[in-house]
């Protein structure tokens with residue numbers, strides 16, 4: 235059994251010398267993912283939720299890199315997929331059973347997933363609308379189905395990640411029991427499902443409890459099921475002074491809120507498995523003093539770096555906080571704005587945050603970049619996506635090559 239490791243790995247815990255070597259060898263911007271940490275996170279989840287009694291399914295959209303998928307699969311966790319692409323990647327990484335949560339699924343997604351199912355893969359489809367159930371029926375699907383319920387409660391660190399209460403997700407709570415009964419005629423209805431959004435924290439446990447207790451009630455109303463899936467959203471401490479989630483307390487609150495049900499409890503953490511297993515390395519290329527000194531007399535600087543919102547979108551999209559550490563040298567602090575190379579005002583990793591004044595050529599590490607990091611990278615501004623290396627035991631290897639300018643135009647059709 236793997237050691238479960240500490241409850242959180244902070245940016246300060248990474249070896250500066252090792253990261254500097256990787257930046258030297260592979261260039262920047264560079265994602266570094268530590269598979270040993272992914273294993274530790276999986277192990278802590280298993281221990282807290284007592285796997286066997288609870289199913290833990292990795293929400294693969296947090297990081298679908300092949301090495302991560304294989305690692306999580308080997309750690310014994312299931313796979314929760316949000317698209318046909320994720321289903322195919324999970325199956326290709328060795329999963330023989332996956333859950334596919336279809337949110338307004340394009341026809342092609344349904345076709346691809348059902349092809350895999352006909353070829354023998356075990357696929358549990360989670361439908362969040364009557365229309366989705368009808369479209370599955372039209373396609374001759376009669377396999378395992380779960381109904382996604384809109385529990386009417388949400389939890390999350392930002393409006394954009396609070397999905398539980400939004401009408402986009404799931405069938406209205408009051409209509410769910412009817413849909414389950416109706417679907418039982420044509421499908422093997424194995425479960426009910428809800429996901430409240432991301433960011434279950436100590437403070438947010440009440441919303442989580444509320445969602446779980448509604449799901450417990452619904453489960454008792456609809457009769458025997460294989461599972462009640464209460465979603466993911468297990469928070470990680472992005473701020474250095476935030477304490478880590480008390481997983482045992484979350485597990486206990488979940489069981490207690492669920493109450494007695496004739497079904498297995500399932501959870502779907504994504505971020506929790508990978509966030510603190512990843513850092514993004516980026517090099518400073520421009521340093522500029524801002525005109526006015528602040529009250530303390532320190533002159534703020536803008537440090538331009540080679541990673542941007544196209545590399546790590548979370549700060550621009552969610553106002554997310556990520557720790558930033560200068561790996562080159564310790565220096566006196568001053569207010570620093572770290573800015574990317576993209577022509578957008580939102581392309582900032584932090585604004586006037588006190589940190590050692592960077593110099594041109596310095597190497598910075600951005601922490602907790604393992605979840606929704608590479609995954610949300612884009613090629614906006616014609617910026618090729620970065621490379622990724624994985625650390626595994628004592629070794630490090632390239633997991634994904636850096637995209638090239640040629641890759642950006644490879645699909646263009648000449649007239």
Ligand SMILES: *Cc1c(COP(=O)(O)O)cnc(C)c1O
Nearest residue numbers: 293429432466467502503504505
């Ligand atoms: C995104 C998602 C998750 C995982 O959310 P995290 O915050 O990464 O834990 C789980 N279930 C569903 C349906 C999702 O869409």
